[in-house]
């Protein structure tokens with residue numbers, strides 16, 4: 174009944190705009206992702222315009238759409254009626270905050286009680302893993318459902334316990350000639366996490382850095398964040414310490430994916446900070462799960478580390494997953510004119526010790 178492969182198929186189906194069905198302990202939902210729907214698919218999915226629209230709690234709060242009763246439950250997704258006038262463009266406006274300031278929402282919207290909240294939450298999680306906006310059309314049933322899955326399959330497949338070491342090799346890098354790269358496989362989203370082991374174990378807990386992927390900062394040299402300089406400073410600090418491990422986690426955009434991060438950047442161009450941009454998109458402020466990093470350290474035989482970070486959530490996340498953080502080593506980088514406000518927001522709103 175619970176086939177973990179179904180989660181991967183469902184993520185793929187959502188990206189392609191195919192309907193999926195999710196069953197949880199409290200009911201079944203048939204879903205079409207709003208972002209990848211088109212007119213024909215929507216007409217086939219919901220011929221009589223009777224569908225509902227599923228949004229995350231954060232997006233519903235931004236739009237002030239949450240059902241009074243359900244809004245009292247933190248994190249509870251929201252459902253709104255698809256009124257007859259609510260066409261695909263109207264649904265996209267509900268899902269996508271890029272137009273929030275330019276086009277006032279039409280309304281009125283009627284919030285409905287959330288049926289099958291477990292399946293609804295699972296759907297929103299799959300949308301995030303697919304790199305899509307967390308918003309769906311929801312029907313009672315539909316022809317042509319591409320994947321039927323249950324919430325237990327998602328939980329099972331999304332467990333860090335499934336990660337394994339896939340390959341390892343020597344990799345001299347500019348910061349450290351004596352280095353070895355280790356690649357991991359097994360996550361629900363097919364992400365290939367990587368560890369770079371620098372120097373030689375010397376009996377002490379290694380200096381460890383959890384680095385979340387940032388294509389714009391790591392590769393393109395973006396000045397909007399501090400990722401690129403942090404990455405290189407971490408490698409040099411490990412070389413200087415004699416022994417360290419860099420975990421390169423494929424958690425682009427704090428776990429919302431590259432496209433959604435760039436949407437957050439577009440909102441920042443409108444004046445929202447990094448926290449509010451994530452919330453307007455309908456995501457958590459930080460969607461990362463550091464259990465993956467703990468599993469990688471365990472597979473590398475390390476259960477005690479010195480952690481290079483300013484983020485107390487990384488310390489808490491590792492410790493909750495059984496890794497002892499014997500020391501937090503601050504990892505400060507000088508600000509530039511483009512990232513100063515971002516660093517201030519991290520200090521003031523997400524508890525970073527800067």
Ligand SMILES: Nc1nc2c(ncn2[C@@H]2O[C@H](COP(=O)(O)OP(=O)(O)OP(=O)(O)O)[C@@H](O)[C@H]2O)c(=O)[nH]1
Nearest residue numbers: 384385386387398424425426427437447482483484
């Ligand atoms: N969603 C979103 N992600 C961002 C933004 N700016 C940077 N990121 C992502 O944030 C992550 C970088 O965070 P890290 O440097 O690993 O961690 P941190 O939480 O800042 O904590 P430190 O260990 O103190 O650096 C990367 O995945 C970036 O892609 C933003 O404005 N929005």
Ligand SMILES: [Zn+2]
Nearest residue numbers: 387390398400
């Ligand atoms: Zn970055």
